[in-house]
Amino acid sequence: MRIALAFAALLSAGAADARTVIVNANGYTLDDIGRLAKFDGLIIGDDGRVERLLKPGETADGDVVDAGGRTLLPGLIDAHGHVMGLGFMALQTDLSDTTSIDQALAKVASDAAAMPERAWIVGRGWNQVRWGLDRFPTAEELDIAVADRPVWLARVDGHAGWANSAALKASGITAKTPDPAGGRIERDANGKPTGVLIDTAMTLVEKKLPVPTEAENVAALETALQIIASVGLTGVHDAGIDRATWGLYEQFAKNGKLTARISAMADGADTLRAIAPKGPTGWLYGDRLALNTVKLLADGALGSRGAAMLEPYSDDPENTGLMIMEGAQLRNLIASASMRGFQVNIHAIGDKANREVLNAFADIQKMGQPLVRPSIEHAQILAPDDIVRFAKLGVIASIQPTHATSDKAMAEDRVGPERIKGGYAWKSLVNSGARIAGGSDFPVEPANPFYGLHAAVTRQDRHGQPPKGWYANEAMTLQQAFAAFTTGAAYAGQQERSVGTLTPGKWADFILIDGDLFKMPPGDIWKVKVLETWLAGKRVYTRD
Structure with missing residues (x-):
């Protein structure tokens, strides 16, 4: 496959050049209260936003684009990836x-x-x-x-x-x-x-690695944006950037080359102060770029036995993992960032780390300090009593469904048959009322969001294993998974008023795909191919 990206046609403000009318589409979007709605086309204003959706047989004045009966969806958003x-x-x-x-x-x-x-x-x-x-x-x-x-x-x-x-x-x-x-x-x-x-x-x-040259950094970002557009992502929450990366993103945004909306998380408190000393940036450059968030690390990862566990690893009885940040240090950083208006997103994988982060968020709230959409990134292994705390504390669960299907070969060995019941517990989190944001953690997993949708609803890998799904009781419905990668991720990025659905007034970020997502067998979802990706009413990718 050859990737074609229309970088030059983009304006830094993200506006379309003229009114565009998409007709003959098999359209789906969630509405503003979370119901699945169907439509046959949409009108895109000259500002790049949705004017209104079209009913069967309707058309309007403007540059007409025939979708050819293909399925049209809002652009998908990855709530946790690493662009560079x-x-x-x-x-x-x-x-x-x-x-x-x-x-x-x-x-x-x-x-x-x-x-x-x-x-x-x-x-x-x-x-x-x-x-x-x-x-x-x-x-x-x-x-x-x-x-x-x-x-x-x-x-x-x-x-x-x-x-x-x-x-x-x-x-x-x-x-x-x-x-x-x-x-x-x-x-x-x-x-x-x-x-x-x-x-x-x-x-x-x-710290001894050669520092990438400017040309290497530019090539890496261009390559990442090409991949992102080709799999139907119109937004990414970049989970941990440094000052130099922010400068590169700004350069691309100013030059009209940023073909995805990037919600950047500063990599730690020092980076946060260096990039945004006066507070959150808000959404800039036609809502293409923002730094409103800091990312902190509470523990390591399950595969390397660095995730912090309440009890020793089942396959390594002398090891309980590693806490990278806890206690007063964690609470002070959360409080400091929150007082300055920043959202705090914290990596936590083991049940000990998740409990410590939930406790820290609760302690800050008890002090009377409001939290700005706090998030736990991964929320992978949870003690059963902690699942309900996400909703009670207003903590977003930022999950990566393909982690479950990739980790199934080792996860139960690491934590045993009882603790795994609180592992990758997406359905339990949904049922508890927690807000869910979907992502992939690319390049840890492939960037393709349809892989994530497939894993969320089948609990199977892309070979169909296991046949009945891995702990299938934790599978999400397709609509729940779709929401995680659209409205849920938009909320987690403080952008729900601008993206996530194709309701009037929001940016015309959408994709055309080669099958009907809501009618195909769940096992085929990962096979979906993105045919076109549009951002702010402009086509930024076409599959040749």
């Missing part, structure tokens, strides 16, 4: 499709041979569980692929990294190097680092 990570993964070594360590090593060796000018070989995507290993890979194994240059490969979840011996040496990591707070250096029986670093320990290597 997506772009760089496409340009660096990608191990996400490898199924054995030998295959991964061959890929690394091939990429290194093709890039002799690179001082470091950098990539992402390995997963020892998918490889059938009951351990982490080692530096010695990676040396087989590349020994003459440093190699650094982030795990699929981004919470562990794999270094070869040259990378450990370049980073000064030895048996005497202590574990940093909130991190762990994997070691052998003699205390020698084995090559894998967990959570904050990753920074020991990452």
Whole structure:
């Protein structure tokens, strides 16, 4: 497939050039109170917003575009992704499709041979569980692929990294190097680092990586925007950016090249102060870009056993994971950001981390400090008593349905048959009244939101396994999942008045797809192909 993006036609304010009328569409949208509504077309004003929806047989004056009977949906929104990570993964070594360590090593060796000018070989995507290993890979194994240059490969979840011996040496990591707070250096029986670093320990290597050039950053963002448009995303909540990335986003927005609406989360309190010292930016550049949110980390990830658990891991009885931030530090940061009007989104995967974050939000509220749409990013393993607290405290559950179907091979091994009942508990959260926002955590998972919709309603992977769904009692209905990726994500991004539905007055962000989402078998949802993507009444992607 060749991706075609109409960057040059976009205006920085996001307005259309003339009134456009879409006819002959099989349209679906949620209305402003959450009901599913059908329509046959829509009128887009010269400001790029929806004037009104068309009934069967209706038309209007303007530039008429015949949808050819294809299904038209509001543009989908990913409430938790990593835009630059997506772009760089496409340009660096990608191990996400490898199924054995030998295959991964061959890929690394091939990429290194093709890039002799690179001082470091950098990539992402390995997963020892998918490889059938009951351990982490080692530096010695990676040396087989590349020994003459440093190699650094982030795990699929981004919470562990794999270094070869040259990378450990370049980073000064030895048996005497202590574990940093909130991190762990994997070691052998003699205390020698084995090559894998967990959570904050990753920074020991990452601070030595070559800084990407301006051209590399631009190429990564352009690539990411192409991928995003091609899968039907018109909005992304970027879960942790630095000051330089904000500057690049602003540059693209000013030049009319930002083909997705990006709600940026500052990566920590220091970054927040550097980017937005006067408070939230609000939505800028025709609602293309905002920094209203800070992202904090409470713990690590389940796959690397860094998620903080109330009780030890079932498959590692000496380990309860890692709390990266808790107690007074966590509460002070939440209170400080909230007092300045920022939304606080906190990564929490283990049941201990989720409880600590909920407790912290509750404590801040008891102090009389209002919270701006607080969110727990992932909310993956929850103690049953904590599920109902999301709605009571007004905390958004920002979930990634494909995590459930990707993690099913290891999740129950990690937490056992009882705790898994509170794992990936999307239906229970919906039934409790919690607000749900849907995402993917790309590039940890593919950016395609139809993969997420499929996982949410079937609890199956894209091979149809398991046949009856993995803990299928936690499956969402299609309308609930659709809402998570439209109105739910719009709310989580403080943009529900502008996007998420195709009701009059909102931006004309929509997609045309190759099948009827609401009539096809649920098992086929992941196969949906996006034919066109429109942003503010302008076509930004067409599938050739």
